[in-house]
Amino acid sequence: MKNCVRKSASTGVGSPNVWGIYEADTGSIQYLVADPSSGEAAVIDAVQNFDPRAARTDFKSADQILALAKEHDLKITWVLDTHPHADHFMASWYLKEQTNAPNAIGEKVTDIAELWRDYYHLPEAFNPKADFDYLFAEGDTFKLGELDVSVWLSPGHTLGSITYIAGDAAFVHDTLMYPDSGTSRADFPGGSTQDLWQSLQRILSLPDTTRLFVGHDYGKDGREPQWEATVAEHRQNNIHLAGDVSEADYRQLREERDATLALPDRMLHALQVNLRAGKLPEPEADGHRYFKIPANKF
Structure with missing residues (x-):
């Protein structure tokens, strides 16, 4: 399956154009979000490509953006x-260098960094305040051209995940999946099914016509990758949330499902890169960069 691009057109004043760029190796969706009036654009969740067999990286997907x-x-x-992704490397620092645009993530990335310093036994590693220009907090806003963009803290998948809302478009990352695939896992370090439930309920309190753009899709049952559905469509059709689902039932379903899932094959490589905004570890004396992988911790 190759990378594909699909546009979701602005619905009118205050509504962005959104291009989803599907990254086939990890089932990730990268977004290019543009204000039609000014032509200013934001990139959300860009991918730095990584071949785990050879530990080789490149920027083909980011260059596509x-x-x-x-x-x-x-x-x-x-x-x-x-959020700091577990299944793919960020391209944040690379795109910052290419565009001179500031890079940003949620402020609780500092708490996630603290967790992973221990897992990697790297007590001095990771300084998100230096590697990101902005660490957004709950309720922060910023401008994308003439569009107002709001930031919500949406924990559950990670303790520091955030949602970006621009007009009738919300970028809800690893909370919801496409309706036929339900919701995202909450078993990573710092994750919580209780937090995820609350984040999902808040997202689904947005107006029915809000376009929700998810972080991943895996082409369920061989269909084409999909990543956009409205709040109303999720309320009616999401297999984990439609109908009279209680918090207790949802959390039991999610926890039972998560218990069957393996770690993403890039996770232990990815976190030490993404907590540096997508930069690889510093070169060692021989000029090469090396990953540090904890054994038997997971």
Whole structure:
């Protein structure tokens, strides 16, 4: 399955154009979000490609975003991530260098960094305040051209996940999946099914016509990848949330499902990169960069 691109057009004043760029290796969706009035754009959750067999990285997917922005005469003014991803490497620092746009993530990335310093036994590693230009807090807002963008803390998948809301578009990362696939896992360090439930309820309190853009899709039952559905569609059709589902029932379902899931094959590589905004570890004396992988901790 190859990377594919799909546009969700602005629905009117105050509504962004959104391009979803599907990254096939990890089932991740990268977003290019643009204000139609000014041509200013933000990138959300861009992927740095990684081959775990050879521990080799490249920026083909991020370059695809840059080419798409150029094709549509858009100026990238923000490089955003929703959380430190466990299944793919960020391209945050790379896109910041390419565009001179500031990069940002949620402020609780500092708490996530504290967890992973212990897992990696790297007590001096990771300084998100230095590697990101902005650490957004709950309720923060910023401008994308003439659009107002709001930030919600949406924990559960991680303790520091955030949602970006621009007009009728919300980028809800690893909370919801496409309706036929339900919701995302909550068993990573710092995750919580209780927090995830509360985050999902808040997201589904948005207006029915709000376009929700998720972080992943895996082409369930062989269908084409999908990543956009409205609040109303999730309320009616989401297999984990539709109908009269109680918090207790949801949490039991989610926890039982999570107990069957293996760790993502890139996770132990990815966190030590993503807590540096996508930068690889510093070169050692021989000029090469090395990953540190904990054995028998998970």
